[in-house]
Amino acid sequence: MDCPLPPSTRAQLSAVEAIRTRRSVRAFTAEPVPRETVEFILSLASRAPSGSNIQPWKVYVIAGAPRHALSAELQAAHFDPTDAEGGEEYQYYPTQWFEPYLARRRKIGWDLYGTLGIAKGDKEAMARQHARNYDFFGAPVGLFFTLDRRMELGSWLDLGMFMENVMVAARGLGLDTCPQAAFNKYHRIVSRHLGIPDTEILASGMALGHADPDAPENRLETERAPVSEFTRFTGF
Numbered sequence: 008m009d010c011p012l013p014p015s016t017r018a019q020l021s022a023v024e025a026i027r028t029r030r031s032v033r034a035f036t037a038e039p040v041p042r043e044t045v046e047f048i049l050s051l052a053s054r055a056p057s058g059s060n061i062q063p064w065k066v067y068v069i070a071g072a073p074r075h076a077l078s079a080e081l082q083a084a085h086f087d088p089t090d091a092e093g094g095e096e097y098q099y100y101p102t103q104w105f106e107p108y109l110a111r112r113r114k115i116g117w118d119l120y121g122t123l124g125i126a127k128g129d130k131e132a133m134a135r136q137h138a139r140n141y142d143f144f145g146a147p148v149g150l151f152f153t154l155d156r157r158m159e160l161g162s163w164l165d166l167g168m169f170m171e172n173v174m175v176a177a178r179g180l181g182l183d184t185c186p187q188a189a190f191n192k193y194h195r196i197v198s199r200h201l202g203i204p205d206t207e208i209l210a211s212g213m214a215l216g217h218a219d220p221d222a223p224e225n226r227l228e229t230e231r232a233p234v235s236e237f238t239r240f241t242g243f
């Protein structure tokens with residue numbers, strides 16, 4: 008395996024610590040992330056398994072002036088009342104919500120808005136907060152993950168594992184991330200800016216950078232159901 012650690016990288020956590028401390032960060036500092044660090048993270052992440060080792064993931068990375076130009080266009084689209092550019096290519100969530108997923112989904116929304124002092128029903132404030140997605144929450148680097156459209160469901164599993172590796176590898180180096188399906192709504196704008204061909208489907212975006220330790224939204228703590236709730240052991 009050829010993944011030499013670039014000299015600019017800082018903290019290195021164990022895999023357990025990196026998984027334990029990974030969380031979705033929604034406020035980043037402007038501190039840049041060098042290209043070599045991003046390359047290292049992607050090279051490490053590509054050790055992810057994939058069915059028959061087909062490695063179906065494709066990644067588009069954006070920073071600097073092009074990232075700001077993309078954010079400006081996305082935010083304009085988000086606030087456009089005609090929503091002319093909006094429309095997902097694939098459905099992330101079920102159309103009809105049901106428990107326990109509905110309650111969990113509501114809780115994360117209320118908890119996030121709670122950290123920011125946004126009252127329930129304050130749609131304008133919620134829309135403004137949602138718009139922060141399109142600025143990568145201030146992160147200096149944005150990543151977009153795509154698949155060849157001809158791939159089947161199995162490749163989405165592979166891509167998910169790859170994306171998790173990206174997030175854990177970043178955390179292991181002292182960096183933070185936020186996976187962002189919010190970009191999918193504006194896949195046409197993203198594809199135009201990144202040169203993503205029609206033959207690929209945008210699965211998700213992701214912000215990458217250094218967490219702002221003073222931002223209230225970064226104090227959000229998410230819960231998890233206990234192992235006993237989602238696991239059945241047999242033969243122990």
Ligand SMILES: Cc1cc2nc3c(=O)[nH]c(=O)nc-3n(C[C@H](O)[C@H](O)[C@H](O)COP(=O)(O)O)c2cc1C
Pocket residue numbers: 029030031032033115140185186187188189190211229
């Ligand atoms: C594929 C994927 C897409 C997501 N999209 C968004 C998004 O668009 N905006 C956002 O703020 N969080 C997004 N999230 C973050 C989830 O809300 C977060 O993972 C969940 O609440 C658990 O919190 P944690 O990541 O801090 O552990 C996404 C997560 C995943 C896995």
